[in-house]
Amino acid sequence: MTEERRKDTLETSETLPFIEKPFAISDEARKSENESGREDDGKDTHCGFWILKGPSMQRFATEKMYVILYGLAGCVMTMTFAYFNATITTLEKRYKIPTKVSGIISVGNDISTMLTAAILGYYAGHGHRPRWMGIGLLTIVAFCLLTSSLHFLYGAGEDALKLTREFGQVNETLASQERDKKLCQPSAGGCVQEEVGQWVPQVFLFAAQLIAGVGQALFYTLGIAYMDDNASKSKTPAMLSMSTFLRMLGPAIGYSLAALCLRLYIEPTLEPLIGREDPRWLGAWWLGWLVLAAMTLVSAILLFMFPKELPSSKRRRLQLKQTERKQSLPLKERSFGDMMKTVRKLSKNKVYIYNTIASILYFFGYMAYWIFTPKYIETQYRQSAAMATMATGTVALGFSAAGVLISGYVISKYRPSARAMACWNAIVDFVTVAGILCYVAIGCEGSDRLNSLTTLSAGNSCSASCHCDYVHYAPVCSPENITYISACHAGCTERTKDALGRTIYTGCQCLGSSSLNPQPESQFAVDGTCPVDCFSEFLIFLGVMCFLKLVGASSKSTNLLIALRCMPPEEKTFALGLGSMVASLLGFIPSPVFFGWLIDNYCLVWGKTCSNKGNCWLYDTKSLRYALNLSAAVFIFLGGFLNIAVWYHAKDLKIFDDEQSPKDSLKNTNNEVEMKPIDSKPLAN
Incomplete structure (x- = not known):
């Protein structure tokens, strides 16, 4: 990594709220980084793939x-x-x-x-x-x-x-x-x-x-x-x-x-x-x-x-490599037994x-x-x-x-x-x-009342022929604002259209059956469900x-x-x-x-x-x-x-890293302060 690129990274981190400012890199860490870079040619930290790559893409790897x-x-x-x-x-x-x-x-x-x-x-x-x-x-x-x-x-x-x-x-x-x-x-x-x-x-x-x-x-x-x-x-x-x-x-x-x-x-x-x-x-x-x-x-x-x-992240990892951490250990081959x-x-x-x-x-x-x-x-x-x-x-x-x-x-x-x-x-x-x-x-209440439409007409002989286990759902609305499953369930025998073009079913014998004096003129139904507020x-x-x-x-x-x-x-x-x-x-x-x-x-x-x-x-x-x-x-x-x-x-569980002062960060650079990840130790049972 060149000095110019490190400077660009530092300047970029000033404007990005979620990025922790990189630690100052010691000579030993820089040497380790250069060795790592020679091993993978920077591929692990390279942004882009196929033809969609280049120096201009690397600024987005943040x-x-x-x-x-x-x-x-x-x-x-x-x-x-x-x-x-x-x-x-x-x-x-x-x-x-x-x-x-x-x-x-x-x-x-x-x-x-x-x-x-x-x-x-x-x-x-x-x-x-x-x-x-x-x-x-x-x-x-x-x-x-x-x-x-x-x-x-x-x-x-x-x-x-x-x-x-x-x-x-x-x-x-x-x-x-x-x-x-x-x-x-x-x-x-x-x-x-x-x-x-x-x-x-x-x-x-x-x-x-x-x-x-x-x-x-x-x-x-x-x-x-x-x-x-x-x-x-x-x-x-x-x-x-x-x-x-x-x-x-x-x-x-x-x-x-x-x-x-x-x-x-x-x-x-x-x-x-x-x-x-x-x-x-x-x-x-x-x-x-x-x-x-x-x-x-x-x-x-x-x-x-x-x-x-x-x-x-690679810079932080290289610093931790100077301490006794898991990052310094080679990755083991993954096996079913280990899993x-x-x-x-x-x-x-x-x-x-x-x-x-x-x-x-x-x-x-x-x-x-x-x-x-x-x-x-x-x-x-x-x-x-x-x-x-x-x-x-x-x-x-x-x-x-x-x-x-x-x-x-x-x-x-x-x-x-x-x-x-x-x-x-x-x-x-x-x-x-x-x-x-x-x-x-x-x-x-209006919605709950709709569930009564099945029992409302189930006992009526006027629509007995329509009561099967499975029906074709084509609801109609009566003048009493009661919805029926279909015109058949309302006992309707005829169909016509009104001046507005709506389908009107007439001769509906089941309508008004609960009234003492049912009126023939009220025995009609309009296609569709009744409005419910x-x-x-x-x-x-x-x-x-x-x-x-x-x-x-x-x-x-x-x-x-x-x-x-x-x-x-x-x-x-x-x-x-x-x-x-x-x-x-x-x-x-x-x-x-x-x-x-x-x-x-x-x-x-x-x-x-x-x-x-x-x-x-x-x-x-x-x-x-x-x-x-x-x-x-x-x-x-x-x-x-x-x-x-x-x-x-969870009384012993730590969620955050300990706060570090600027002096601590400088000490970290020279490996004088041990950096201990809060989640590197398994919980005590």
Whole structure:
């Protein structure tokens, strides 16, 4: 390294807040550095690859640039998973998928993460980590393209096309026959023909999620360890906070992108006959995946350019080489036997074990809201898919980002102890439980009343022919503002149009049956669901959710710092990978399946395919609200007690390096002060 280049590095570090100023390099350290440089020709610290390299690229090989790029790449990755969650109800309707099955599909990435995280973290952790991370992002590109390709293979679907103006213009006879199916026709046997099931798209979606999980494992396991290894420990909280903040912008942008796409009809070139508030509306779910694929590809290319080791980190490592540290020891060849010894060693680390289990319990309970919040808002508060995704993403996740920034500032400024961090994690768990209990109380009477439509007409002979286990959901609204599953369930026999062009069903014998003097003129129904005003309750729910997002996000940095500091540095990458694998096995995988099964248990109106149940059209909202929220609260409540155990055993855990004065730094240069990493010693059991 020339004197001019060292000067440039020093000047650059003055302007970058996340970079610790490099130590003055002694003659012996400089000699060691020159020898190391001759060995690898500077390749390990060289920025760029292939034709995208050169002297002008080396200025970007800094800690600050890595934090920004890693955060932005993480932002794009979280956009993809948020987009999938935001469009999951549309996918259920389009491909007739029960919620339990969609829950299984959504954990495909966690299954592959579980199977690969520990192995990739152990073996790839000592390779060129930024390039491995870039490969991981390429698998996310494949995930986006595979998912969107379903639309190009299967099209918009017959159900969606039947609800467009062009469908009747192309084939008026077929359109008329389709409308007649909704009427009460006892001679036809009542039950409608079963719809064609499509299991191939479900397998396709699951396979795409499996591929994405490999990229997720590479990106998170290697990315955090690379950041911690290439930065001063005192700067790690600020760097984690900044990268987490950038990552958390991803769900907000992903949900906003989904809201924009879902406002368009699934086939944008056709004119739909229903509004966005109609539960049969299908948005252009496939459109956003093409945008996400392009953004992820750019992020992968940029990550490929980062060096194996940052120049500033190499200088620190060369200084530590003068002391009796692990950096002075040659790297051992990685073997399966050594990996199992590391597993046994970590299993005796109480802080690591309790912190991991506490995180798993929190994830298990809160996963229901990460995945099914848009669906929850649609069913409980009768909001459109676009409104539900916008509220979940842009508004609520904005509070999450604020929580991460605030916690990062507080941690960097006040440098709390490990015990204080564990105590805060426990407080966050118990506050979250209190907020979830508030969810139980925030119901909507108008929405809950809709679940009475099944029993309302079940005992009436006027619509007996329509009562099958599976029905075609085509709701109509009576003058009493009661929604019926279909015109057949309302006992309607005729169909006409009013002056506004709306479809009106007449001769509806089931309407007014509860009145003493039913009037024939009132026995009509309008196509579509009755309007339900749940907006006030929705705003209250949104306020509580934003508060929980703010509080919950503040524990992300504290939880991760405890995880990073409770293990020796040489075990860091593997321990993160192992923790990710266990979290996937016990939390991320079973939780969506469990809550998907729970939601399906409260379905009132099922669609039907030739081979299985289809998607659910209507839920018992009140019972679902109690079951879903109370179940989630139990798991998070148990996690709070595990964080108390972390607090008890973390009394000797150090999070930060000891503060050093300028004189100490000069002494360090001459090797007169021993530099002792705070996490180089395993925790006492």
